[in-house]
Amino acid sequence: MPGQLIYGVAFNTNTWGSQPTGQPGPYESLNFGVTTPAPGIGTNPLTGTAYWNTAAASNYTDGGAGGVGTFRPDTGWSYSGAIGLDASAAPKHPDRVRC
Secondary structure, three states: OOOOOOOOOOOOOOOOOOOOOOOOOHHHHOOOOEEOOOOOOOOOOOOOEEEEOOOOHHHOOOOOOOOOOOOEEEEOOOOEEOOOOOHHHOOOOOOOOOO
């Protein structure tokens, strides 16, 4: 595994995503949890930074100067995303290289 991992979560809703469904529903505004406490042992977060992809230039701290519609860093965030990974629990696939 690399020493650093940046991850994203993507999904389609009625009007958003790589292939919007065109179907209204409760999933229109799916979100994922974030944490305000500092991440635990073994982490190296970029404090105040989040990576995301939005088409709205005004959502970025730089007003979209760094581009829109691409997965990129944004500053000025007061919280960090937090996940746990356990590579040892991943199923073995002969066609995939394990790190």
